Amino acid sequence: MKALQINQIVKAVKAIDYQSAHCFDWINHVTFDSRLCRPGSLFVPLIGGRTDGHDYVEEAIKNGASAYFWSRKVADAPEGACSIIVDDTLLAMQDLARYYRQLIHPLVVGITGSNGKTTTKDMIASVLGTSYKVHKTQGNYNNEIGLPQTILDMPEDTEVLVIEMGTSEAGEMHVLTEIAQPNFAVITLIGESHIEQLKTREGIAKEKASITDSMEEGTIIYPANEPLIPPFIPSRLKQLTFALEGASVEKASLWAENIQLKKHETRFTVDGEEFSLPVLGRHNVSNASAVILLGKCLNLSTEAIRKGLAGFDLTKNRNEWLKGVNGANLLNDAYNASPTSMTAILKGFQETEANDHKGRRMVVLGDMRELGEGAAQYHRDMAKVLDPELIDHVYLFGPLMDNLRQALVETWPENRISYIENDHSALIRLLKEDLQAGDDILFKASFGTGLLPVVESLRAIDE
Known part of the structure; x- marks a missing residue:
């Protein structure tokens, strides 16, 4: 970032007070992670549900931080770096970002x-x-x-x-x-x-x-x-x-x-x-x-x-092809999921040209979260998207996916459906046993369902 003097920051965030002796020091890095602090850093102690960043200010100073926001009692502010007193550390960070966006323009x-x-x-x-x-x-x-x-x-x-x-x-x-x-x-x-x-x-x-x-x-x-x-x-x-x-x-x-x-x-x-x-x-x-x-x-x-x-580079865990165990190919799209995004990736996976696939096409689908009262029906509706002519096996994971299992058994052979409620280790063991060379297998679920560690466990050792 462009270096800012502490007095600029004080004005940008409308600070209540600060250590005037440091007002002409320069800041060239802002972080809310005390471990990343270095000389020239401004540490932002955020208050979360389980932790309070104020408890890590001294660690930030030890790591070299030049300044920090502080919303506790002024008398309790640690020495060793410039304390910038604010009402709310997150709002101060947002105000500083607004100012910096206008500065760089x-x-x-x-x-x-x-x-x-x-x-x-x-x-x-x-x-x-x-x-x-x-x-x-x-x-x-x-x-x-x-x-x-x-x-x-x-x-x-x-x-x-x-x-x-x-x-x-x-x-x-x-x-x-x-x-x-x-x-x-x-x-x-x-x-x-x-x-x-x-x-x-x-x-x-x-x-x-x-x-x-x-x-x-x-x-x-x-x-x-x-x-x-x-x-x-x-x-x-x-x-x-x-x-x-x-x-x-x-x-x-x-x-x-x-x-x-x-x-x-x-x-x-x-x-x-x-x-x-x-x-x-x-x-x-x-x-x-x-x-x-x-x-x-x-x-x-x-x-x-x-x-x-x-030539664009994809962010990790989105539409990402990986080499898997036993010579299988893993399509990792398991960072997040909703009915719309799950439908889209399933259709894309199924609509690819048949000669692109040397082995079987399979899918691992996990629970979609934050869907409210309609969650069960949203999961059942995925049965309308899955085509038994194009998908060889469906692995379902999570309690909500039992709704999809119940819908699929009406039209799919049961030996082409596997369901595990919540045991990640069991899912990994099953997939390691089932996957063969040339198989293409898609992973899709909400982040909280936890399929990303499953994907990591199934990657080829030389990946």
Whole structure:
């Protein structure tokens, strides 16, 4: 980050008090992890449900921290670094991020949506990186803590900030967009993620569309076949839409056509120009369509957009092919799941060309969380997506997946369905026994279901 003097930080966060002797010291690093502190660091002691970062301030100072926020009694502030007294350490961090975003003044692209945020972020960063110096959200740093951290990690020479914006409760997006202040906003889709908290798809759409709250001008890009979004978009913004061939909409700003699905590649055309992606699935063509629209808004050449999409790097645990035990191939998409995202990856896995698969096609599906009262039915509905002609075996994990098991046994042979309620070790043993050379097996579940350790246990030793 660009170095800031402590007196700048004090003003930016409207601090109650600070150690004036240190006011001209410089800060070039902000972190809420005391272990990462070094000389020049500002430590932010966050208060969580189980821990209070104030308990780690002395450790941060030992590791070299030059300053820290403090919201306890002033007299209790440890010596050895500049204490900046604030009412709320998280709010102070957010205020500092807002100030720093304005100081660096990059073009800001905000991405939200029920699914596809991280992949779309990676695509955008790759495409815009062909022409600009880009800084993007790392991992899943997309909430009220991760977003300001992403901004504060931004190098001084950043031209475009590509920032993922996640939300699970009403009102959270408003906080994020007031900090990030995007010039361009992308909504990937409206699904069922966090419907337990946001109650309805309309509630989800309203919350996602709140990404525009801080946009006095600019452009928003969203799917043409989602009628829930437009009512929440202010008329002052330019609106661009995208659609895939076969979509039941009359018009869109961009159409993706001639989609060809392969195991390791997806091809499609836009206005007669061919593009390719290093991932499978029509849902990723949808994500890429939003990226192409954004690239055109910024006057990137077709070749630059094509190059960026063909070579983008995926964030770990999303649509990730890995070498597995016994010569099997693991498709790891187990970081998170909702009915919409599970349907999308299942269709993509099933629709790939048959000659791409040397062995069997199998799936491991785990519970989808935070679906509220409709959770059982959402799981049963996956039976409509799974095709017994294309999938050789289904492994189900978690108590909610018993609903899908009950639906499948009505039409599937029972010897092609395996169900384990909650024993991860038993699932690992079963898969190690069953997997054969050439098998392709997909893993999909909510993070809390815990399939990621299962995937790790099944990776080939030389991976």
